Amino acid sequence: MTCQNFCVALLHWEFIYLTTAFNLAYPITPWRFKLSCMPTNTTYDFLLPTGISKNTSNLSEHYEAVVEAKLNSSTTYFSNLSSKTTFHCCFWSKEDKNCSVHADNIEGKAFVSTVNSLVFQQIGANWNIQCWMKEDLKLFICYMETLFKTPFNTYDLKVHLLYILPEALEESPLVPQKGRFQIVQCNCSAHDSCECHVPVPAAKLNHTLLLYLKITSGGINFQSPLMSVQPINVVKPDPPLGLHMEITDAGNLKISWSSPALVPFQLQYQVKYSENSSTNMRKADEIVSATSLLIDSVLPGSSYEVQVRGKRLDGPGTWGDWSTPLTFTTQDVIYFPPKILTSVGSNVSFHCIYKNENEIVSSKKIVWWLNLAEKIPPSQYTVVGDRVSKVTFPNLNATKPRGKFTYDAVYCCNQQECHHRYAELYVIDVNINISCETDGYLTKMTCRWSTNAIQSLMGSTLQLRYHRSSLYCSDVPSIHPISEPKDCHLQRDGFYECIFQPIFLLSGYTMWIKINHSLGSLDSPPTCVVPDSVVKPLPPSSVKAEITVKIGLLKISWEKPVFPENNLKFQIRYGLNGKEVQWKMYEVYDAKSKSASVLVPDLCAVYAVQVRCRRLDGLGYWSNWSSPAYTVVMDIKVPTRGPEFWRIIKEDTTKKERNVTLLWKPLMKNDSLCSVRKYVVKHHTSRNGTWSEDVGNHTKFTFLWTEQAHSVTILAVNSIGASFVNFNLTFSWPMSKVNTVQSLSAYPLNNSCVLLSWTLSPSDYYLMYFVTEWKILNEDSEIKWLRIPPSVKKYYIHDHFIPIEKYQFSLYPVFMEGVGKPKIINSFTQDDIEKHQNDAGLYVIVPIIISSSILLLGTLLISHQRMKKLFWEDVPNPKNCSWAQGLNFQKRTDIL
Numbered sequence: 001m002t003c004q005n006f007c008v009a010l011l012h013w014e015f016i017y018l019t020t021a022f023n024l025a026y027p028i029t030p031w032r033f034k035l036s037c038m039p040t041n042t043t044y045d046f047l048l049p050t051g052i053s054k055n056t057s058n059l060s061e062h063y064e065a066v067v068e069a070k071l072n073s074s075t076t077y078f079s080n081l082s083s084k085t086t087f088h089c090c091f092w093s094k095e096d097k098n099c100s101v102h103a104d105n106i107e108g109k110a111f112v113s114t115v116n117s118l119v120f121q122q123i124g125a126n127w128n129i130q131c132w133m134k135e136d137l138k139l140f141i142c143y144m145e146t147l148f149k150t151p152f153n154t155y156d157l158k159v160h161l162l163y164i165l166p167e168a169l170e171e172s173p174l175v176p177q178k179g180r181f182q183i184v185q186c187n188c189s190a191h192d193s194c195e196c197h198v199p200v201p202a203a204k205l206n207h208t209l210l211l212y213l214k215i216t217s218g219g220i221n222f223q224s225p226l227m228s229v230q231p232i233n234v235v236k237p238d239p240p241l242g243l244h245m246e247i248t249d250a251g252n253l254k255i256s257w258s259s260p261a262l263v264p265f266q267l268q269y270q271v272k273y274s275e276n277s278s279t280n281m282r283k284a285d286e287i288v289s290a291t292s293l294l295i296d297s298v299l300p301g302s303s304y305e306v307q308v309r310g311k312r313l314d315g316p317g318t319w320g321d322w323s324t325p326l327t328f329t330t331q332d333v334i335y336f337p338p339k340i341l342t343s344v345g346s347n348v349s350f351h352c353i354y355k356n357e358n359e360i361v362s363s364k365k366i367v368w369w370l371n372l373a374e375k376i377p378p379s380q381y382t383v384v385g386d387r388v389s390k391v392t393f394p395n396l397n398a399t400k401p402r403g404k405f406t407y408d409a410v411y412c413c414n415q416q417e418c419h420h421r422y423a424e425l426y427v428i429d430v431n432i433n434i435s436c437e438t439d440g441y442l443t444k445m446t447c448r449w450s451t452n453a454i455q456s457l458m459g460s461t462l463q464l465r466y467h468r469s470s471l472y473c474s475d476v477p478s479i480h481p482i483s484e485p486k487d488c489h490l491q492r493d494g495f496y497e498c499i500f501q502p503i504f505l506l507s508g509y510t511m512w513i514k515i516n517h518s519l520g521s522l523d524s525p526p527t528c529v530v531p532d533s534v535v536k537p538l539p540p541s542s543v544k545a546e547i548t549v550k551i552g553l554l555k556i557s558w559e560k561p562v563f564p565e566n567n568l569k570f571q572i573r574y575g576l577n578g579k580e581v582q583w584k585m586y587e588v589y590d591a592k593s594k595s596a597s598v599l600v601p602d603l604c605a606v607y608a609v610q611v612r613c614r615r616l617d618g619l620g621y622w623s624n625w626s627s628p629a630y631t632v633v634m635d636i637k638v639p640t641r642g643p644e645f646w647r648i649i650k651e652d653t654t655k656k657e658r659n660v661t662l663l664w665k666p667l668m669k670n671d672s673l674c675s676v677r678k679y680v681v682k683h684h685t686s687r688n689g690t691w692s693e694d695v696g697n698h699t700k701f702t703f704l705w706t707e708q709a710h711s712v713t714i715l716a717v718n719s720i721g722a723s724f725v726n727f728n729l730t731f732s733w734p735m736s737k738v739n740t741v742q743s744l745s746a747y748p749l750n751n752s753c754v755l756l757s758w759t760l761s762p763s764d765y766y767l768m769y770f771v772t773e774w775k776i777l778n779e780d781s782e783i784k785w786l787r788i789p790p791s792v793k794k795y796y797i798h799d800h801f802i803p804i805e806k807y808q809f810s811l812y813p814v815f816m817e818g819v820g821k822p823k824i825i826n827s828f829t830q831d832d833i834e835k836h837q838n839d840a841g842l843y844v845i846v847p848i849i850i851s852s853s854i855l856l857l858g859t860l861l862i863s864h865q866r867m868k869k870l871f872w873e874d875v876p877n878p879k880n881c882s883w884a885q886g887l888n889f890q891k892r893t894d895i896l
Contacts, residue, residue, distance in 0.1 A: 025210060025228035026091045030318040032130045034147060035213070036099060037089035037222045087125075089224050125222060127215075131229065132236035132318045133200070135262045140200050140209065140231050142186075145193035156218065159186040161196040163211035165204055181210075205232040237263050237310040237320040240291070245304065245328040247336030251353055251388045253295040253328070255306050260320075267310040270319065277302035289313055300355035304328045332356075333412055335423035341457075341519035342396065344429045349392045351384065352412035354419070361414045363389040369411040369418060371402075398429045406457065428457060432513045432524040434464070437621055438531045440538030442563050444501035445531045447486075449513060450494055460517040464488050464498055466509050473508035473528035480510060505532040535564050536621040537613050545574070545609035545629040549720070552603050552636050552673075557595040558611045558626070567591035567616040574598065577606040577630060591616055604674030607631045637673045639716040642726035646771055646785045649705070649731075660710075660731060661702040663785075667716050675718050682713040708733050709818065732818030738765065741823035746809045748828050751801055757794040758811055758823065765815040772797070777806040777826050 090099030126147040133140050142161060162181040186196035198211070209229050215222040240257040248254050259267060272285045277299050286293060295304070307322045334353040342348050352368075354361040366389035368376040382390040389412065399408055409422040436447040451462060467480035488498040500509070509531070513524040540558035548555050556572055570588040575581040588596050600607065610625040645664035652658070667676050681693045685707045692715075695701045703712075711730045716723045740763040747755040756772060770788040774797065775781050788795050801807065806827050813820040 025226040028131050028227050028229035028234065029093065029095075030132070030234050030316055031093070031095075032128055033091050033093040035089060035091055035127045035129055035144070035224050037087045037125045037215075039087055087220070087222055089222055091129075091225060091227075125215075125217065130318075131227075132234045133205075133231040135235065135238045135260055135320075137202060137205060137231075137235070137262070137264060138199065140198040142196040142198075142211075142213075143193070144186075144196075144213070156216070157188050157192060157194070158216040159188060159194040159196065160184065160214045161186055161198065161211055162214065163198050163209060165200065165209050166207055200231050206230055233316040234318050235263075235265075235312060236318040237267055237312075239321050239323040240269065240308045240310055243306065243308060243323050243326045245306065245326065247298060247330075247334055247351075248294070251298060251334075251336070251351065251385070253298040253304060254292060255295065255308075256292040257308050257323070259291060260310065263310070265315075266313045268313040269308055269310050271306065271308050273304060273306040275302055275304055298330060298334070298353075300330050300332050300334050300353055300360070302330045304330075331421055333419040333421050335410075335412065335421070337423075339407075339424040339426070339519050341426045341428070341517055341522065343522050344396060344398050344427060344431070346396055346427075347392060347394045348396065348425070349382075349390055350410050350412075350423050350425075352389050352391075352423075353387050354389075354412055354414055356414055356417075360387050363387055365415055367413050367415065369413055371409050372411055372418065393425070396425075396427045399425070399427045426457060426519065428515070428522060430513070430515060430522050430524040434511050434513070434524075434527050434529075436509075436511075436529045436531075436534050438503065438505075438535045440536060440561060440563055440623065442505060442531075442535065443503070444499055445503045445509075445529070445534070447488075447498045447500070447511065447529070448491075448495045449488075450496070452494060457515070457517055460515050462496075463514045463516065464496070464511060465514050466511040468504065469508040469510065471506055471508070472530055473510070477510050477526040477528040479512055479523055479526050486511075500531075503531045506530065532564075533619045534621065535566075535615065535619075537561050537564060537568065537615075537623040539623045539626040540570065540611045540613055541626070543609065543611050543626045543629045545607060545631045547600075547603050547607075547631055547634070547636055548597065549634075549636055551597075553597040554600045554607055554609075554631065555595060555597045556609050556611065556629070559594065561613065561623070564615070564620075568613040569616045570596075570611055570613050571622065572596060572598070572609065572611050573625070574600075574607050574609045576602070577608045581608055589616070602670065603636045604633055604669035604672075605631075606633060633669075633674050635674055635719040638721040639667060639672045639676065639718055639723035640725065641667075641671055642714050642716045642723045643667050643679070643699075644727055644787060645712075645714050645729065646773075647729065647731070648783060658705040658731075659702055660705045660712075661700060662712065662714065664699050664714060666697075666699055672716060672718060673720075676716050677719060678717050680715040680717055680722065682715060684711040684713075685709065705731050729814070730816070730818040735765075735815060735818030735820055738763070738813075738815070738820040740765075740767075740813050740820055741811055744809065744811050744823040744825050745829045746807070746825060746827075748801060748803070749796075751803065752798060754797045754799070754801060754807075754809075754828075755794060756797060756809065756811070759793070760813075763813075765817055765820070768814050768816055771812045771814055771819075773808075773810040773812070773822075774799070775808055776802075777808045 092099045127144045128147045129142060129144045131140070131142040144159065160183055162183045164181050184196060184198060186194040188194040196213075198209070200209070207230065209231055210226060211228075212226045213222075213224040215224070238260040241260060242256075242258040244256050246254050246256075255271060255273065257269075266289070268287055268289050269291070270285065270287050271293050272283070273295070274283045275281065275295075280299065280302075305325055305327050307325050309320045309322045311317050311319045332355045334355075336351045340348050340350070350368075352366060354366055363383045363386060366381075367378075368381065368389075368391040370376055376391055380392050380394075382392065384390050391410070391412075399406065407424040407426045410425055411418045411422045413419070432449050432451070434447055434449045436445050438445045447464070449464070464486045465483040466486055467483045486498045486500070488496040491497050507530070508528050510526050510528045512526040515522040515524075538561035540560060542557075542559040544557045546555050547553070554574060556574070558570070560568060568591055570593070572586040572588065573583040574586070575583045586596065586598050608628045608630055610628050612623045612625050614620060614622045643664040643666070645662050648661045648663065650659045650661075662681065664679075669675070676697065678697060679695050679699075679701075681695055681701050681703075682690065683693070683703070684690045686709065687707055693701070693703075709730060709732045711728060713726050713728045715726055740760050742759045742761050744756065744758045747757070749755055754774075767790045769790050771785055772788060772795070773783050773785045775783045784799065786797070808824065808826050810822045810824045812822045
């Protein structure tokens with residue numbers, strides 16, 4: 001009994017001095033540790049069974065056996081405690097189960113006592129604690145949860161964390177003042193767990209962080225001893241990313257993953273996996289420093305489950321959380337890789353392990369088929385060990401889609417038996433043309449590319465990537481390991497468009513299209529572009545077009561664009577203005593030229609003209625066409641000639657006067673060049689001399705003929721001047737009686753054509769031309785006329801003739817001295833009409849007779865052959881008879 005009281009007194013003495021001290025701090029470990037608290041005036045008689053020694057070695061051996069029996073009595077005991085009860089708390093862990101309790105005595109000297117943790121576990125309040133630094137190195141976290149079923153009420157659990165982080169690395173953390181601590185409230189859940197967050201600046205990751213916890217539960221306050229830690233030593237990495245399993249070319253299972261993105265140091269990894277097959281089961285746990293692990297001897301029909309976590313490789317640290325479990329199942333036939341995405345012209349290989357009824361088929365017995373329709377030649381097979389067979393496809397062509405299937409199926413077979421599983425081969429033509437052009441202001445470069453030429457692969461994304469070199473392009477463009485993506489937007493025309501702005505004119509931009517897919521990525525052949533070499537200049541400005549006066553050429557002028565500064569060549573297109581302009585091209589290679597003149601056939605038409613330009617050395621593009629310029633129709637030269645004219649004479653026999661009316665047709669634009677402002681009639685007589693009369697734009701003019709001879713000339717006048725070449729007509733009384741036309745005949749050929757023929761008598765006068773008139777007889781109809789050359793003796797008149805009408809035809813010889821006497825007829829020539837009609841009948845009848853004769857002859861020939869076959873089919877050839885041998889049937893034989 002005396003020994004027992006001594007032990008209790010000793011424990012009571014220890015707890016008096018066990019108060020939280022700031023000069024001795026508990027070092028936080030990377031693993032979990034425990035916080036346990038109990039009242040200072042607690043006795044342990046009710047926990048110790050009879051006969052059990054109260055020394056600390058016996059406590060550790062027997063407390064666990066009596067915890068359940070004494071729990072109700074301890075709960076009753078703690079329910080009687082008040083909020084002013086003093087508790088002593090300590091830290092312990094699985095590695096060190098002795099609670100190190102630090103306290104300050106009145107003199108401030110440290111006093112340390114060690115008590116077995118089982119004392120606190122069974123009769124105190126206990127929590128699990130783990131502290132770590134997040135991978136982003138911005139937040140320090142402490143997590144605590146109730147370790148055992150506590151006798152304290154935890155429905156109102158409140159936790160605060162108090163911390164201090166020195167400003168300087170060398171500042172001593174031994175005796176901090178309580179007023180300097182900062183306080184954060186922890187987030188507590190309904191499951192008796194709390195999480196406390198402490199922000200840590202990046203510059204203080206190596207500083208010592210001092211902290212302690214204040215816990216309120218069931219109205220009772222607990223305070224942990226002081227803790228210390230350097231945040232950089234307890235960094236907890238995030239789970240590894242991209243956990244992936246695949247079969248290697250050698251038939252092994254490769255487990256691979258990626259390091260967390262924000263971790264600032266190299267990691268080591270713990271990999272745990274299990275294998276489950278019909279013939280084997282195994283589990284393994286390995287630690288590696290690489291981001292992959294190979295598992296040997298993968299079997300078909302097996303299942304693998306893998307998890308990975310990370311921890312700092314060099315120095316202290318905390319193991320991160322396990323990644324999500326990943327399961328990988330192998331089939332009875334293993335293809336590796338199971339799917340291949342590649343480009344046209346490449347070489348690829350598939351490997352296969354074939355399992356048939358729990359036995360692996362020898363690689364020498366495996367054959368390969370493509371789409372189960374084409375057996376792959378054995379020359380493309382390779383034996384890789386006893387179990388693995390390999391097939392290689394060289395220089396591949398693009399896959400041709402077969403319905404909804406956009407791949408070729410590759411089958412691994414056991415002799416003639418093929419499993420229904422297959423590997424998939426995707427071959428894509430990645431030859432994508434990227435074209436770029438730099439704008440005329442030299443501020444941006446626009447690149448365009450289309451995917452119409454390549455086979456679309458479901459789930460794939462396309463991205464333009466580029467690398468800019470400092471100056472120009474290399475001779476052979478290649479994909480650079482350092483590249484940047486470029487945003488491209490789909491346009492309505494099906495092209496993607498990307499804009500580079502700003503640009504470096506002399507830099508080389510190497511570009512290619514990256515096709516990303518879950519099966520892998522492909523790159524199109526790279527192309528290199530120098531912005532200065534793909535400039536599309538601005539179109540020439542101030543374009544003007546005109547027909548030059550007196551010269552008669554189409555002149556085009558323009559202004560060169562400001563950029564680029566290179567020498568330019570120019571291209572002109574011009575044509576008659578209309579709905580559809582028929583363009584003609586003209587090029588100017590003189591870089592200094594700002595105008596050009598071209599010959600055009602019609603000087604009096606409106607021409608549309610456009611100009612564009614391009615670098616003289618051929619680099620870059622043609623600019624857009626300029627806005628069209630149009631010529632204005634204006635007079636270019638004086639009219640080429642005056643109008644042709646004729647006269648109508650009305651004679652007054654009583655007064656012996658004749659009224660002459662001149663008739664002419666308006667000049668066409670090609671003759672007037674390009675308009676006629678007025679006509680001028682020029683008279684000449686022997687008595688009155690020469691005078692002129694302005695008749696404006698009229699085409700008829702009447703004057704009085706009173707003298708023996710009266711010459712008239714009509715001039716056409718435009719803004720340039722009067723015509724130089726004009727027609728003259730002389731009216732002479734004596735010449736009007738000269739009769740040189742002996743006969744005149746008119747032959748109607750049809751309703752629109754009449755043939756005139758005539759004969760002439762010899763004459764001493766110079767014949768310039770004939771003028772013929774015609775009109776409907778007995779009607780006051782319009783007289784029609786035309787000029788006929790002097791050398792012809794017949795002429796076809798084209799007009800609309802009415803067969804039932806009678807026409808009057810007149811033929812006037814026109815001499816230099818004046819107009820001669822006309823020959824006039826008032827009807828068509830009858831004899832010739834009948835003859836013409838008869839000739840027309842012959843032209844119709846003769847071809848009919850000839851055709852009928854040929855048809856009759858052909859019919860007779862055919863009938864003769866048929867009759868001969870019908871009646872003479874059995875008549876023998878006498879030359880084939882034996883009795884006729886040696887006889888000459890052409891020689892006459894006299895029978896008598």
